Amino acid sequence: MTVTVRQLATWVEGEVVGDGERVISNARPLNEARSGDITFVEDEKYMSAWHDSHAAAAVVNSSVPVNGRPLIRVRDPLMAFAKIVQHLHGITHPHAASIHPTACIHPTVIIGAEATVGPHATIGEGTIVGARATIHAGVSIGMECRIGDDVALFPHVVLYDQTTLGDRVRIHANSVIGADGFGYRHHSGRNIKVPQLGSVEIADDVEIGACTTIDRGTFGATRIGLGTKIDNLVMIAHNCQIGKHNLLVSQVGIAGSTTTGDYVIMAGQVGVADHVHVGDRVQLGARAGIHKDVPADSRMLGAPATPDREQMRIIVSLEKLPELRKDIRKIKHHLGMEDE
Amino acid sequence: MTVTVRQLATWVEGEVVGDGERVISNARPLNEARSGDITFVEDEKYMSAWHDSHAAAAVVNSSVPVNGRPLIRVRDPLMAFAKIVQHLHGITHPHAASIHPTACIHPTVIIGAEATVGPHATIGEGTIVGARATIHAGVSIGMECRIGDDVALFPHVVLYDQTTLGDRVRIHANSVIGADGFGYRHHSGRNIKVPQLGSVEIADDVEIGACTTIDRGTFGATRIGLGTKIDNLVMIAHNCQIGKHNLLVSQVGIAGSTTTGDYVIMAGQVGVADHVHVGDRVQLGARAGIHKDVPADSRMLGAPATPDREQMRIIVSLEKLPELRKDIRKIKHHLGMEDE
Amino acid sequence: MTVTVRQLATWVEGEVVGDGERVISNARPLNEARSGDITFVEDEKYMSAWHDSHAAAAVVNSSVPVNGRPLIRVRDPLMAFAKIVQHLHGITHPHAASIHPTACIHPTVIIGAEATVGPHATIGEGTIVGARATIHAGVSIGMECRIGDDVALFPHVVLYDQTTLGDRVRIHANSVIGADGFGYRHHSGRNIKVPQLGSVEIADDVEIGACTTIDRGTFGATRIGLGTKIDNLVMIAHNCQIGKHNLLVSQVGIAGSTTTGDYVIMAGQVGVADHVHVGDRVQLGARAGIHKDVPADSRMLGAPATPDREQMRIIVSLEKLPELRKDIRKIKHHLGMEDE
Structure with a gap:
């Protein structure tokens, strides 16, 4: 089953940026995407992974800049990508609606x-x-x-x-x-x-x-x-x-x-x-x-x-605690209070 | 199924205080009891909930004072109340004693x-x-x-x-x-x-x-x-x-x-x-x-x-730790020990 | 089923020390071994338990000294003992290789x-x-x-x-x-x-x-x-x-x-x-x-x-924390800094 970027954009009500006629053969997450795949880029944190990826296209939000490959811009890339995966894989839950005889x-x-x-x-x-x-x-x-x-x-x-x-x-x-x-x-x-x-x-x-x-x-x-x-x-x-x-x-x-x-x-x-x-x-x-x-x-x-x-303040102080202990020892020494 | 407070008291070997002829229709815990219900009051902590409750009667221990509604006094209100619930609901575990053919x-x-x-x-x-x-x-x-x-x-x-x-x-x-x-x-x-x-x-x-x-x-x-x-x-x-x-x-x-x-x-x-x-x-x-x-x-x-x-002492001190850290800084400053 | 220490030593490729003809009737861990049993002693930590034990023989590593009872020396006593238990108990997992009709x-x-x-x-x-x-x-x-x-x-x-x-x-x-x-x-x-x-x-x-x-x-x-x-x-x-x-x-x-x-x-x-x-x-x-x-x-x-x-240093200091808190109070008192 193949489909174009434009067809997928229509499916998820997104906006095509770049070549909408690009043919897509599968949908995989960024770390698994191959050439011909569409993927999704959830936010800027994943920009370098997106640049390194062989994916043909991506579903992105407004923060991801154009880089030559076609994009589908949506508000929520994850949810839109999920819709595309379900569409491409033809996932359906056939409702057999039966009572198994061993029940x-x-x-x-x-x-x-x-x-x-x-x-x-x-x-x-x-x-x-x-x-x-x-x-x-x-x-x-x-x-x-x-x-x-x-x-x-x-x-x-x-x-x-x-x-x-x-x-x-x-x-x-x-x-x-x-x-x-x-x-x-x-x-x-x-x-x-x-x-x-x-x-x-x-x-x-x-x-x-x-x-x-x-x-x-x-x-x-x-x-x-x-x-x-x-x-x-x-x-x-x-x-x-x-x-x-x-x-x-x-x-x-x-x-x-x-x-x-x-x-x-x-x-x-x-x-x-x-x-x-x-x-x-x-x-x-x-x-x-x-x-x-x-x-x-x-x-x-x-x-x-x-x-x-x-708690954050306590945690930070806790890491300094061994040092504080030394400080107190020094101060007591300085003051001649070792025996107190 | 209805029953009187006195009948329930007999059932749990408790002492009736007040109107033993009051008719009880159900048994529910304090937060769910309605009028006509018997409930239980485990200890004084629940006195205000008991005063606000519409329950008709309560199973109580010796610490709960009389307040106009009939009481059943017992040593352990929770266990006595459990007995009453089982009695009123007719809970039984019928022992079918059979081996299912699919086993x-x-x-x-x-x-x-x-x-x-x-x-x-x-x-x-x-x-x-x-x-x-x-x-x-x-x-x-x-x-x-x-x-x-x-x-x-x-x-x-x-x-x-x-x-x-x-x-x-x-x-x-x-x-x-x-x-x-x-x-x-x-x-x-x-x-x-x-x-x-x-x-x-x-x-x-x-x-x-x-x-x-x-x-x-x-x-x-x-x-x-x-x-x-x-x-x-x-x-x-x-x-x-x-x-x-x-x-x-x-x-x-x-x-x-x-x-x-x-x-x-x-x-x-x-x-x-x-x-x-x-x-x-x-x-x-x-x-x-x-x-x-x-x-x-x-x-x-x-x-x-x-x-x-x-551990309680450690926990209390731990909450003061950021403050202690400041104190040490002040003392070192006071003593001209900042660089140590 | 009985077997000699020597036969077991052959089974686990170990070296017999002492009476290899001693007959063994069962294999049990040190805390459960009875007379006639072989057991195992994993390391020196268990020497006193081994001395107190009624076991007839033991599988040991090189660190366990001879004490009159026959020993089987191996590199890994635990794994060798497991082999002996499986041998003595005749543990086998018969592979029925069948599909149950209710599946x-x-x-x-x-x-x-x-x-x-x-x-x-x-x-x-x-x-x-x-x-x-x-x-x-x-x-x-x-x-x-x-x-x-x-x-x-x-x-x-x-x-x-x-x-x-x-x-x-x-x-x-x-x-x-x-x-x-x-x-x-x-x-x-x-x-x-x-x-x-x-x-x-x-x-x-x-x-x-x-x-x-x-x-x-x-x-x-x-x-x-x-x-x-x-x-x-x-x-x-x-x-x-x-x-x-x-x-x-x-x-x-x-x-x-x-x-x-x-x-x-x-x-x-x-x-x-x-x-x-x-x-x-x-x-x-x-x-x-x-x-x-x-x-x-x-x-x-x-x-x-x-x-x-x-973390070990933090934990040690933490146990001293209530004491450190007292020290700081004393120092502040000493320096007339209570109000700071």
């Missing part, structure tokens, strides 16, 4: 129109699956779950009983939603289990990565708000109430009963203690350790975390 | 009385499963495993060959017990695998969360002691010997051949190096980093960890 | 000679599986994957579409290769998904632990180099290019588009930011936090990481 589905289950259930999936008593949902191979769904429309559950996702998923929720392979919270009472030398009788409720448009765990509430629901995106290997403990449009990067851990506002961003490996509130639009740097409430609009770094500017 | 069970496997094996589970040659065990959908059990009585394995748990589980062990979805330890020998520029020929032995009454991994020993067994509870996404490496009644919170990582005493508590994201011993009753704060032996009864914080009081 | 394999799939596919495995359209591959129970392989010869995929491993595995790759249970990278664009208050259209390519002789996740590239491939070994619960984000013969210990997290050289070692819980390069032979200590390029042959510690010697 074990309780007779009381209601499955929406055009839903797909893959091989060896199991769906428990009283569960409702929405229209056009895709339940991949080996997914295990418990009893009395509510699964919205256009949901995608990748292989081996486990939903415990009474889990609720909104529309367009996507959960990647091997994640576990609704396992028991970690709650015990110490009694006479043993840890007695606190029954975990609640559930998990996940709002519309949430995406969850692979091998992530979200535990059920003790009595009420653990909740994930509208549009929140969660990466791989994240832990969200029982009774948490995560707000809307949060971004939780991989290996984040949030302890029990903690709440977050909207538009919170947590970078990789952040840890948040139990029973704290992280306010709207808070940004937590990689591996921040949070053990108390964080006011809205803060940017926090370090463990224990402080506002990011403070 | 693949080697003919040599012995399965105890009233055990349940779910769809698409597989059980390998020579394995013995105890009475009343519940093997959920898609669980994969290797060869020559020993599974005790009343064990519950949630969907997709994987037990490698020769894994031993005591009675009443519960393992949540997608955890992996007995994968190869991470052992290699560097030889002529390559990492040569050290065969991992041991096993995993898990004692009675252990509970393990979701997506947790416990590796098999190199030659002997990796062991988890009686009554120990392990949260989600925890890593326990080969040859570890974990003591009795430990609590290991989520995302803890324990490196190879490390041992712990009894009643050890590790908070979230703690890391423990290989070949160290963590003594009885040690408590490690969230994300503590342990790289040497910890004596019994210590409380440790920080990375590298120190006794918690020391 | 769901698309008719277009090509499977190499003597490959095994376990129960409830699924293999998607257009995938090719190499000779002697072992696909365990419940493994889910997507469309158009390439799986090399002698590959082992343990239960419930998930390979998304277009994943490529070289020869002799081993992936432990519940790991997920090729899930979508965590890429979103903020637009009008929502996080819009960046399509993840790339793939994952894993070179020959790579081993990957349990519950590890490696995300697919955005457009190109996320790559893992020849002979690299990855432990459990590790996260490797989209577009990463991991070099050859790396060792990545458990719970390491590497953010998007980061690259590593060859022979890199990352200890447990290390975090590496996105778009950085970690040079050849770099060693990162447990829980190091890397946020910028690391030159080849560095050893780094701490978060933010510094060269290890610097």
Whole structure:
């Protein structure tokens, strides 16, 4: 399949600069592009890679200057390039919309129109699956779950009983939603289990990565708000109430009963203690350790975390610490205070 | 289903304060309770939430004062409330005690009385499963495993060959017990695998969360002691010997051949190096980093960890560090020592 | 099965010291060895355990002195002992080389000679599986994957579409290769998904632990180099290019588009930011936090990481920090500078 630069520009509603009739045979990222390919240049940082590249053309934003090869100017080169790749590769997700004969589905289950259930999936008593949902191979769904429309559950996702998923929720392979919270009472030398009788409720448009765990509430629901995106290997403990449009990067851990506002961003490996509130639009740097409430609009770094500017000052001073120690020794010597 | 406060008090062996004939229709936690509900108030911290709540009654301990609504006084409100929820919701775990026809069970496997094996589970040659065990959908059990009585394995748990589980062990979805330890020998520029020929032995009454991994020993067994509870996404490496009644919170990582005493508590994201011993009753704060032996009864914080009081002092001083740096500059200036 | 020390020495090409006719009935590690057993003593650190042990004989290196019991001297006692254990226990991996009837394999799939596919495995359209591959129970392989010869995929491993595995790759249970990278664009208050259209390519002789996740590239491939070994619960984000013969210990997290050289070692819980390069032979200590390029042959510690010697000095000074603070107070007092 070949196509001209001009045809691709029309496809992504971009502006052609240079030879629009140049024929393009494939689309590859800058570090892999060959002659005849179209690529994309996200910003000026990649200018020298673009100059060295054999690519025939590029999708660029307004900051990239002309250099003889045809360009397609757009506002967001990455998203436009993604559209071109999907177009050129003819990527489509054919909706077979079938129930595989090896799936074990309780007779009381209601499955929406055009839903797909893959091989060896199991769906428990009283569960409702929405229209056009895709339940991949080996997914295990418990009893009395509510699964919205256009949901995608990748292989081996486990939903415990009474889990609720909104529309367009996507959960990647091997994640576990609704396992028991970690709650015990110490009694006479043993840890007695606190029954975990609640559930998990996940709002519309949430995406969850692979091998992530979200535990059920003790009595009420653990909740994930509208549009929140969660990466791989994240832990969200029982009774948490995560707000809307949060971004939780991989290996984040949030302890029990903690709440977050909207538009919170947590970078990789952040840890948040139990029973704290992280306010709207808070940004937590990689591996921040949070053990108390964080006011809205803060940017926090370090463990224990402080506002990011403070932490930057601490980090800079820390590198000087051995030197400061020597200074103090010298001053004490100078003052004859060695023995104090 | 409705019931009176007095009937519920009898059920949890509590003392009624106020109107015992008040009719209760449901049980919900304080933040979700509606009129007609019974709720619970764990301690005085929740008094204002209780005053604002529309709940009709509450299960409380001795610290909560009367405020006009009927109370049920008990020693442990949380556990009593859990009993009430289970009673009102009629939660029972019907023991179907059946072997699903899609399960693949080697003919040599012995399965105890009233055990349940779910769809698409597989059980390998020579394995013995105890009475009343519940093997959920898609669980994969290797060869020559020993599974005790009343064990519950949630969907997709994987037990490698020769894994031993005591009675009443519960393992949540997608955890992996007995994968190869991470052992290699560097030889002529390559990492040569050290065969991992041991096993995993898990004692009675252990509970393990979701997506947790416990590796098999190199030659002997990796062991988890009686009554120990392990949260989600925890890593326990080969040859570890974990003591009795430990609590290991989520995302803890324990490196190879490390041992712990009894009643050890590790908070979230703690890391423990290989070949160290963590003594009885040690408590490690969230994300503590342990790289040497910890004596019994210590409380440790920080990375590298120190006794918690020391670490608190370090943390406080650290926040003052940029200021201390200025002080030293001033002193040097005062003393004419700038050039030293 | 019994055997003499001399027979075992021949088996591992070692030298007998003492009574070669001593009969051995089993092989167990030092902490578990009983009389009649052979054990191994890795180095002098274990001399007192060896003296206390009831073992009848030991495999040792040149540093262990004679003490009356027969020894087998070899260069690498651990590897020699592993050979003896496998010999005595008759460990063999019988290659049944069969396709289980419950496996769901698309008719277009090509499977190499003597490959095994376990129960409830699924293999998607257009995938090719190499000779002697072992696909365990419940493994889910997507469309158009390439799986090399002698590959082992343990239960419930998930390979998304277009994943490529070289020869002799081993992936432990519940790991997920090729899930979508965590890429979103903020637009009008929502996080819009960046399509993840790339793939994952894993070179020959790579081993990957349990519950590890490696995300697919955005457009190109996320790559893992020849002979690299990855432990459990590790996260490797989209577009990463991991070099050859790396060792990545458990719970390491590497953010998007980061690259590593060859022979890199990352200890447990290390975090590496996105778009950085970690040079050849770099060693990162447990829980190091890397946020910028690391030159080849560095050893780094701490978060933010510094060269290890610097970090050791910082750590030592840090423990003295509360004391330094007191010193400064005293000096200021001495100089009458309290109010400055």
